[in-house]
Amino acid sequence: MTTMPCLGNGETVCLCSWLNYPLGKYSVRGLRVALTLSSPEVSASTVAVLDGVFRALGFESCRRRGASVQGFPRELAGFREQLDAHRGPVGCALVAAVAPRGQLRQPRQLVRELSCCGALRGCPKVFLLLSSTPGAAPEPGAFLTGLQELCGRSPHWPLLQLLTEVFCRTAEETSGTTYCPVLRSSLRGALCLGDVGPWGPEPAPGPSAQYDLSGARAALLLAVIQGRPGARHDVEALGGLCEALGFETTLRTDPTAQASILSPLQAFLEELAQFRERLDTHRGPVSCALVALMAHGGPQGQLLAVDGQEVWPEALVQELSGCRALRGCPKVFLLQACRGGHRDAGAGPTLLPWFQRWLQVPPATSSHADVLQIYADAQGGICSGPTPGSCDQADILTVYATAEGCVAYRDEKGSDFIQTLVEVLRAEPQGDLLELLTEANRQVCELDVLGPDSDERRKACLEMRSSLRRRLYLQA
Structure with a gap:
């Protein structure tokens, strides 16, 4: 990997990751690491399914941390420090936060914490924000089981397409209830996480x-x-x-x-x-x-x-x-x-335009970019009200x-x-x-x-x- 520590602001330009960034698609070469944050009420079976999803998507490092919801930001700050101290390139980070319904009230704080990670600058950051229903069966619901099955069968699909398919399956399996997952995206390209390549043309979707x-x-x-x-x-x-x-x-x-x-x-x-x-x-x-x-x-x-x-x-x-x-x-x-x-002043190296073109370094981008958040119910329970997950949404x-x-x-x-x-x-x-x-x-x-x-x-x-x-x- 070629680097040039000469920007005058302490930043190092990683030419390898930028020069291998395909137009319209993220390059996720480098460390792909996943972190599960779960509150004590979350069942072991839910955490096990998440581990299966991570491995199906090619994450070589899957870490678990049990903590109260109030301790999630502190755990994520430690995770960010570990990524910044990593000596090689980082390709992608996925964070799953699982807590009882209504307790994950400030997901922006989690997103902001990881967006400050220098090692993840310009890299996709995925947040799987799951609510668990008190008193529900401990087994994972339609969303998590569908996600695990589809990630194992079609890991090469772009993640937004894969999630749309999971949303469809989830809604069909919970017919008559009021459940539908929601995603929020500021991604700038297709995100394919499976260990397959090179990417071939996507098959044409069927009528259904x-x-x-x-x-x-x-x-x-x-x-x-x-x-x-x-x-x-x-x-x-x-x-x-x-x-x-x-x-x-x-x-x-x-x-x-x-x-x-x-x-x-x-x-x-x-x-x-x-x-x-x-x-x-x-x-x-x-x-x-x-x-x-x-x-x-x-x-x-x-x-x-x-x-x-x-x-x-x-x-x-x-x-x-x-x-x-x-x-x-x-x-x-x-x-x-x-x-x-x-x-937003953006994030990225500050270079003179001619020097930036010579190095083929991409310009600074919005500090809010490259984030995907998925809101879902771990057990696929019934939601009420105009919240992410209700049928009228x-x-x-x-x-x-x-x-x-x-x-x-x-x-x-x-x-x-x-x-x-x-x-x-x-x-x-x-x-x-x-x-x-x-x-x-x-x-x-x-x-x-x-x-x-x-x-x-x-x-x-x-x-x-x-x-x-x-x-x-x-x-x-």
Whole structure:
């Protein structure tokens, strides 16, 4: 491995790992290590199944640590220190945290701890966040058993595709209950963990592995134009894409007709309610719905109107998730708005552009990138309420323009998120949507943006939240 410890900031450039990074796919050469954090209430059979999953995916080091949930961050900090002290390259880290339902309330703290690991910079970090149900049978449920079986049979599959298949199996085996896993991804490429190679072409999925989009498709675009330079370009680009993909598109911008009664965002919710009613009364089958909302964002991730009114994005999802016509059909939400005030300077070596090109070193990327979180139930029990895992959250894909807590960037030409997304989907409309969004994220992460209040370069990163149970192809 060739290294050059001459960056002036104490960092060492690992040319081996960067030069072997295939376009659109992670190179996971080097140490692949897994860690299981389990609270005392977790059964030994659950931990044993996790060990089987790790080994099927080619993790040569599988560590276990028993601790209270409050001790998980401390254990993970020690894990991070061990990785940073490792002398060779690190390819990937997988952390499984298993605790009673409701106790894993701050997964961001775990993600943030491992994202600070210098040895994992630019490498995928996977978190399997499992809740155990008090009083449930100690045997693992449909999700874990399905994950173990599929990892053993098809370890070469890209992980997002593998998880989508597991989600489908889990939902089928728990028919009549209210269970569906959820994933959150900021990955920048396909992640294949099995010890197989070279990667060959993926087999075409069968009809049952993908959503049937033979029925009507409907799109609703809601945009705040006032006070948002470039927003009109986003509306035009996204509207043209939806029409090209066969969506019957409804556009609403800056609603003012009911301004004396409703705020703009409340009017948008009313528009969404009417959109749902139109779908429920549609005479033929409806196969897919897409909702895009482009507005200002607040410090806690809420959507803001120019009059100061606010609404939470989850309210939009809840409104459409109860649509009878869309039961079992994909529902896609695109949210172009800030989710906080943090401006990410990125992570990576600081080099002059010409020196960076000479070394073939990739640019700094968002510190929020390369993370995959999976939320599931260890026993496959019954969930209630609008939480990750409930049935009214199934078949939903939400794409955020930025990571949680961060600013979403936009200029007079439009937003990085919408403009890049439209370009990627127009270039390959037949592709799997999760894969296309991952490619869009890779391109967004490579951009350097200038904030309106700073001359310093900043980085952005998309985030996907998916409970899709099949592959989604918007164009056959």
